[in-house]
Amino acid sequence: MNVTGHEARIIQARQGWTITRDNGATILSRRSPLGERFSVRAEDDETIRRAVRRHAVGFDPASHVRDLIREPRPDWPGHADIGALTADARAIQTMIRRLDHALTTDPTGDERRELRESACAQIADYWRSIARGKAPATTGRETRRAVLDHMADALRGQWKTGRRERARDERLESQSPLPLLKAGEPDRLIEAHEYMLDMLWPDHDTTA
Known part of the structure; x- marks a missing residue:
């Protein structure tokens, strides 16, 4: 099996994916918010980290929605409209990106200490x-x-009252376990804190 014990703990206990075997391959699976079962397949000659990275880099929400419409699968959320399917595909993208970073990022390392x-x-x-x-x-x-709400309110309050240091904020943002998607302040600072909390205190039912 091409999953180490440490990786299995991250995948299952911290990120909420299941691990199964199929004809020599390792399959990681997790359901999206709409109930689609999304899977990552790693053949025996491929490390699980490489397989997850391949999916994280290559997953395109728009293409995923088009594929679902063209070739519906038994578990696809057929009752959903295009907007809901697109939001679900973006949630899957976040889900796989978080798994990729969880496997390659140590939130307890000195580079993210602050x-x-x-x-x-x-x-x-x-x-x-x-x-x-x-x-x-x-x-x-x-x-x-x-x-999460308390943290966001506190950071917004510091921003509004001027009790902040821009240089420190930039350092904190640069230490985010995941690439920041939001623009402007204090949203980027809040997002960095939320990503760190996700790593330290995972919520298996939240994918977006």
Whole structure:
């Protein structure tokens, strides 16, 4: 099997994909928000990281939607309109990109230390706000969502009040585990923190 134990933990426990075997090949699978089962196939002579990278680089949402319409599969979301299919394909693109970066990126490395510490500080600040009675107690996925909202509000607040350092913001953005897609501030800074939180606290049911 061309998946190491470390890779299997990242793929299954941290990113929520399943791993199966088919005629000597390794298959990684995960469902999209609309329910399409998207798979990455790695033959025995190909490393899993190379197969994931190949899909991450080559996946095109528009082509994927066209292929679904031309050759519907049993699991395709046939009830969805073009807009929904396009959004779902973009979610698949994000899903595979996140897996690619999770396999090749170490969020605990020194090169991302400042962003990691900033994200962890936001998590700690959220728990302090609960202890002070300024935020309601939550459980499960609600807690993760509340932390994301708290973090975004805090970063926007720093931006609006001028309590920020542009040089530090640029360093934090450069340490993002994933390429930033948003333009303008403070959206890019918030996106970098959200990506870091995704690496440290994965949500298997969120793909977009």
